[in-house]
Amino acid sequence: MKLELVKKHRIFDGSMEYYRHYSQVNQSAMSFAIFLPPQAETRKVPVLYWLSGLTCTEDNFMTKAGAQRVAAELGIAIVAMDTSPRDNGIEGEDDSYDFGSGASFYLNATIEPWSKNYNMYDYIVTELPGIIELNFNVSNKKSISGHSMGGHGALIIALRNPRSYQSVSVFSPIVAPTQNGWGCKAFSGYLGEDQSVWRQYDSCELVKIATERLPLLVDQGTADEYLDDYLQPGKLIEVCEQYNHPLNLRMQPGYDHSYFFISTFIEEHLRYHAGYL
């Protein structure tokens, strides 16, 4: 496993590093960015994994969220990975903003031509943490967070692997992808028409069968342009109430779907995770 350093910048006395490597599970080159706080020079630090939304790369969160200041104070590394494999010559991979490149939906694809390269679920749950823990001065304590499609990803991964993550928090997540346009397009394209497979990647369905009660912290802007059609936080509230799953869902007045929203509340999320890490 060879990591290629793409670039490196000093920030808040820590180190912002961008890498490319070959992913076994995706059979593809993958890119990720890691922020190492100054504490990582002298001890193993815990890691927050960040999953971005549609069209993003590993760069958006690192340049726009303003997270490094607080992570440097708290001694938390942050890893943000690209939102899909890219440039694998799959027909149509670059045709849509909401399918293919930049739109993996963090699942393991089961049907051709996506199943070879689109295995982001395994990449994030297994392969990437292995690489991070082998190559950087980090512990195996980890938490997970994300935005929009990445909020969906963080929730499904945490709900399915509650003992692997100390905590989970998300912004503006797609909580019920089996019930809206984005999710149905992605799931039918990557998974085919078997709805039982779809349910493995739907937070509202996973809450129903959760065996552990990992608390969910969710921030959602009330002025979010995707609120009613794609994000549908009411569905998560409903199922968490019904199944007695701990949820702190905060509707933030006037905030939209942008990184301006994330930057406003990321400090609270980081301090929340630090309490568990």
Add this chain to the structure above:
Amino acid sequence: MKLELVKKHRIFDGSMEYYRHYSQVNQSAMSFAIFLPPQAETRKVPVLYWLSGLTCTEDNFMTKAGAQRVAAELGIAIVAMDTSPRDNGIEGEDDSYDFGSGASFYLNATIEPWSKNYNMYDYIVTELPGIIELNFNVSNKKSISGHSMGGHGALIIALRNPRSYQSVSVFSPIVAPTQNGWGCKAFSGYLGEDQSVWRQYDSCELVKIATERLPLLVDQGTADEYLDDYLQPGKLIEVCEQYNHPLNLRMQPGYDHSYFFISTFIEEHLRYHAGYL
């Protein structure tokens, strides 16, 4: 003077707004972004003008510097303008990253074909503050800051108008444009070959004739890839010592020319300006 609202986002309980308007002095459409802190809902707040570097627009600082958190706390509005007029059909305006579009160097061009549209000096000193003070709940107290080419711009504007600005601070400025490749290319293109005109836009020359002692705060990364060839902070140190001009130039170990550097120290700059505003 009609302002066209392009977009608006809530951030840190304040408002991030993007506008376009027709500039009289540039005879061109211009774009700017303004962050209004929550205090602006109830009282007039002072303004920090931010001038960005080569290739930037009004957006880079607002999305990457993480300044709004502290500005919201301190009650300071921030205005960032585009780095040049654009799309005026001037032959060659989009040919270089360091001349024409995105590279105004914040001067008043004197030669054809640039003199009609490239009057960013007057735009920033006079026209834009007038527009801001007329249309937003801000006072006439203002400070100025910038990065790289924008650090150059902030310094020359503050040195030539010391009573118009409460304070000035810059990151990685081009302090002696008459003595390096970027500056000589821009000045000969916009100003012709009369070196006495060039000197009006060179910080090191302006320190020599400054009638007021406005203190200069400068942060410069030691790992900046443009340090020796284009930024040359030693020249500013030398002239400030010789002419007894107050300068606090801090070499920041390991930091480069990126917004990761700016984001690390912008809080200190904002608190510095707040002490004067």
